[in-house]
Amino acid sequence: MEMPLWSTPSDCGDGQSKVGRSESETKSEMGLGFAGAFWNLSAPRNSGRCLVTCSVESQSGEGKRGEMSTPQVKVLYSDDWFVVVDKPAGLLVHRNTKLDKHASRFVKDEAAKLLPGRELYTVHRLDRPTSGVLVFALDRSVNAASLQEVMGKSSCVKEYTALCKGLTPPSWSNTNPLTDYDSKKRVQREAHTDFETLAWYRDANDGLESGMQTSSGPDVKITTSLDVSLVRAVPRTGRRHQIRRHLSHERHPILGDTEHGKGRDNRFVRSKYNLQRLFLHAATLSFEHPATNEFVQFH
Numbered sequence: 591m592e593m594p595l596w597s598t599p600s601d602c603g604d605g606q607s608k609v610g611r612s613e614s615e616t617k618s619e620m621g622l623g624f625a626g627a628f629w630n631l632s633a634p635r636n637s638g639r640c641l642v643t644c645s646v647e648s649q650s651g652e653g654k655r656g657e658m659s660t661p662q663v664k665v666l667y668s669d670d671w672f673v674v675v676d677k678p679a680g681l682l683v684h685r686n687t688k689l690d691k692h693a694s695r696f697v698k699d700e701a702a703k704l705l706p707g708r709e710l711y712t713v714h715r716l717d718r719p720t721s722g723v724l725v726f727a728l729d730r731s732v733n734a735a736s737l738q739e740v741m742g743k744s745s746c747v748k749e750y751t752a753l754c755k756g757l758t759p760p761s762w763s764n765t766n767p768l769t770d771y772d773s774k775k776r777v778q779r780e781a782h783t784d785f786e787t788l789a790w791y792r793d794a795n796d797g798l799e800s801g802m803q804t805s806s807g808p809d810v811k812i813t814t815s816l817d818v819s820l821v822r823a824v825p826r827t828g829r830r831h832q833i834r835r836h837l838s839h840e841r842h843p844i845l846g847d848t849e850h851g852k853g854r855d856n857r858f859v860r861s862k863y864n865l866q867r868l869f870l871h872a873a874t875l876s877f878e879h880p881a882t883n884e885f886v887q888f889h
Contacts, residue, residue: 662676662678663675663676663677663678663681663697663700663701663704664676665701665704665705666723666888667888668705668708668728670728670729670881671727671728671733671736671737671879671880671881672713672725672726672727672728672733672737672880673701673705673708673710673725673726673728674723674724674725674875674888675697675701675723675724675725675726676721676722676723676724677697677716677720677721677722677723677724677872678697678721679718679719679720679721679867679868680718680719680867681695681696681697681700681718682696682697682718683696683697683698683712683715683716683718683724684696684697684698684699684712689718690718697724698710698712698726701726705728708728708729709728709729710726710727710728711726711727711728711731711733711734712726713725713726713727713734713737713738713741714726714741714875716872717831717834717868717870719846719867719868719870720750720868720870720871720872721867721870721871721872722750722871722872722873723872723873723874723875723888723889724872725737725741725875725888733880736880736881737880739880740877740878740879740880741877743877743878744826745876745877745878745885746875746876746877746878747824747874747875747876747877748824748825748872748874748875748876749822749823749824749872749873749874749875749876749889750822750823750824750825750833750870750871750872750873751788751820751821751822751823751870751871751873752820752821752823752833752837752844752869752870752871753818753819753820753821753844753845753869754818754819754821754837754842754843754844754845754869755816755817755818755819755841755842755843755844755845755851755852755855756817756818756819756841756842757790757792757817757819758785758787758790758819758821758842759785759787760786760787761784761785761786761787762784762785763782763783763784763785764781764782764783764785764836764837764839764840765780765781765782766781766836766839767779767780767781768781768829768830768832768835768836770830771830771831779827779829780827781825781827781829781832781836782825782826782827783823783824783825783826783827783832783833783836784823784824784826785821785822785823785824785837786821786822787819787820787821788820788821788822789819789820790817790818790819790820791817791818791819791820792817793815793816793817793818816855816858816859818845819842821837821842822873823836823837831849831850833870834847834849834850834870835850837850838850838851843855844868844869844870845859845865845868845869846859846865846866846867846868846869847868847870848868873889874887874888874889875887875888875889876888
């Protein structure tokens, strides 16, 4: 049996993927080839100008209605102005009946339990299925206003890591405008995301789709093998689902994306590699501290 293979952009001077080392792993372990690399990027990195460094150990495994079966919100850092937490995949940041009126657990509430006597203000959001670094202002509305101001500056950088379908270029930018979700007039807004490929995961089997007899009838397209890329994404604007939509538009949807991806691809990675979640992680958040003007970075 041939096994999936890894390569990185630095391996390939012409920017094209090449075959790397072979891995002899079991069905579940093969998924850890690229999933493990995805999670390893949440380990602490020295930026050279880091005031505070915090590691993130996010969880997987979703329960009913997409919530985590054992959600764990962890405080990574707190001071008089804000708290930084590790958001697990599967939890809403705060109550939102438009998204799920039945949800009963929220990141904000879980974080508040860890900070008795402190009041949390939402200034930063992540999609429900996205994990990673999330910040709340503390105690005073003026703190929230100041934090929102610094996070709106161009010096504020949010870095994400994602596993997506196909072999992506070594680096590229997507500046396609995106339509507002809630706009009846279908207003398009400026959108800009920078991408960098960190590694390619190349399935040794040939062909992505094949026609075969299934319970749904003959010639139903299913995924039989899948090339995967591990990418870093840096959004320069803040549109809803921006990274997910930009990658989907380029036919590199994020694995596990049930809204912007392909169901057959998601079913394939679930069945072959036992990977159950959206593979988008908020890896690093950097901004100027509103009180000290020092550059702080959390990951």
